[in-house]
Amino acid sequence: MPAPRSAEPQLPPTASALIKRQRILLVVTAGAALLSVGGLVASVFVRSPAQDAAGRRAPDPTVLTAPVQQRVLTKSVILRGTVTAGGSVNFTPVQGQSQGAAAGALLLTGIRKKAGSAVAPGDVLVEVSGRPVIALSGPVPAYRDLKPGDTGKDVGELQDALRRLGYADSDPAGTFGPRTKTAVAALYADRGYDPPNTGGPHGASDQQQLTAARQAVTTAQRAVTAARATRDGAKGAAAISAATTQLGYAEQDLATAQKALDDLVAHTGVMLPLAEFTFVPAFPARLSAVNGAVGSAVAPPLLTIDSGRPVVTTVLTQDQKSSLREGMKVQLSAEVLGQEAKGAITALGAYTTGASNSGQRNGSSGTGGQNGSSGGGQGGGDTPQARAGYPLTVTPDTELPAPWLGLDVRLTVTAASSNGPVLVVPATAVSAGADGRTSVSVRAASGAQNRIPVTAGMDADGYVAVTAAPGFRLAAGDAVVVGQ
Numbered sequence: 001m002p003a004p005r006s007a008e009p010q011l012p013p014t015a016s017a018l019i020k021r022q023r024i025l026l027v028v029t030a031g032a033a034l035l036s037v038g039g040l041v042a043s044v045f046v047r048s049p050a051q052d053a054a055g056r057r058a059p060d061p062t063v064l065t066a067p068v069q070q071r072v073l074t075k076s077v078i079l080r081g082t083v084t085a086g087g088s089v090n091f092t093p094v095q096g097q098s099q100g101a102a103a104g105a106l107l108l109t110g111i112r113k114k115a116g117s118a119v120a121p122g123d124v125l126v127e128v129s130g131r132p133v134i135a136l137s138g139p140v141p142a143y144r145d146l147k148p149g150d151t152g153k154d155v156g157e158l159q160d161a162l163r164r165l166g167y168a169d170s171d172p173a174g175t176f177g178p179r180t181k182t183a184v185a186a187l188y189a190d191r192g193y194d195p196p197n198t199g200g201p202h203g204a205s206d207q208q209q210l211t212a213a214r215q216a217v218t219t220a221q222r223a224v225t226a227a228r229a230t231r232d233g234a235k236g237a238a239a240i241s242a243a244t245t246q247l248g249y250a251e252q253d254l255a256t257a258q259k260a261l262d263d264l265v266a267h268t269g270v271m272l273p274l275a276e277f278t279f280v281p282a283f284p285a286r287l288s289a290v291n292g293a294v295g296s297a298v299a300p301p302l303l304t305i306d307s308g309r310p311v312v313t314t315v316l317t318q319d320q321k322s323s324l325r326e327g328m329k330v331q332l333s334a335e336v337l338g339q340e341a342k343g344a345i346t347a348l349g350a351y352t353t354g355a356s357n358s359g360q361r362n363g364s365s366g367t368g369g370q371n372g373s374s375g376g377g378q379g380g381g382d383t384p385q386a387r388a389g390y391p392l393t394v395t396p397d398t399e400l401p402a403p404w405l406g407l408d409v410r411l412t413v414t415a416a417s418s419n420g421p422v423l424v425v426p427a428t429a430v431s432a433g434a435d436g437r438t439s440v441s442v443r444a445a446s447g448a449q450n451r452i453p454v455t456a457g458m459d460a461d462g463y464v465a466v467t468a469a470p471g472f473r474l475a476a477g478d479a480v481v482v483g484q
Helices: 013-045 049-056 153-164 178-190 201-233 237-266 318-322
Strands: 064-067 069-071 074-084 087-091 108-111 124-128 131-137 277-280 285-290 303-307 311-316 329-334 339-348 371-374 390-396 408-417 422-426 438-443 449-460 463-468 479-483
Touching: 074 390, 074 449, 087 277, 124 285, 124 303, 131 153, 153 178, 201 237, 277 303, 311 318, 311 339, 311 408, 318 390, 329 390, 422 479
Parallel strands: 131 277
Antiparallel strands: 064 479, 069 422, 074 311, 074 408, 087 303, 087 371, 108 124, 124 131, 285 303, 311 390, 329 339, 329 408, 339 390, 422 463, 438 449, 438 479, 449 463
């Protein structure tokens, strides 16, 4: 007999009716939603003939305007340049010149000024084998030891440098005399060093000659005294004549001995060795390089000194040169420092291939490789000076700070300027008619455009100076049409 089926639960009549109504409401809501979506789709994709016509109509033109300005119009040329020293000096002490140095290689035994430091006249820069290297003011590089008794323009240069430092020197100009020796000795003493001497430390090697010369003078003086006593005691004409003759000989011997002593004294004593000083042509100056460490053997160039006020140099193309000239004002911008400065073009050279400026930073070295100088500052294959073109030099109105040296900076040259404020408009606002007359269109607040005939003047940086034709008015603030 089959198992009986379980009876399904029976809902009350009211609950069944409620479920039916909910189902009907859900169907109606879904249908309404579908109709709404269909209407939206139709509104997007179904367009009326009027809408189609409006969509094909061209949009209203857009009018671009710019205000008329009244200002000084300047024409600028933008360049790049490198900040360099006005000149530079190389220094390397010559082997064996340094007083008291050992017979072997010269050694760098002290650095008194670090690379990048400012250098003033009289500063001790480094020590070589225990002896100082002193910077002195002078336009011509040193080429020899300067010793007592020497004469020449370089001695005069030394005397001028000593006077600038406050050391009195009344010797004749260009003569290394006793007062110059005194001034040099004071220069060294004030810096804590024994003065160099022609006889080595304390003049030891000259002492024997000086002692012998002084003894000769003493002997001659005694001979004169004895001869004079003999003459004074002589009796008779013959004896007096003979004694007088001997006195004359003794006096001549004394004069000879005294002259020998004076000459020896004049040519010995305090001196200035070539290895212990360098003439720097202009100040302010900066020690840009010390090529060595304490304890290392000296190798050329030991020192490089940037000399003179910094300048900015670059090289122009033919097009750039045609619009520039000496005396033009320049705005200098060091972007990496966020600093500005002003200057002027002070030199505009003839065309150069640039080959002569490449490969060497400073000028050729002087006698024996000790001193060398140049007036061009930094060279090198990757600098503006190495390029072909027309060399340009800009001199700042005031001295540039030390961090500017070596920087690549922007130069804005004022190539032309209007005589006072003028009316200016963008170049795109000026148009020429078939008759060749120029004009601008002024847009009124209502949107109407009025054409104003103008005379165009100077143009610079995208602007043109304009003057309205007689009978027409154009003023600052008017809106001129630049495009539409």
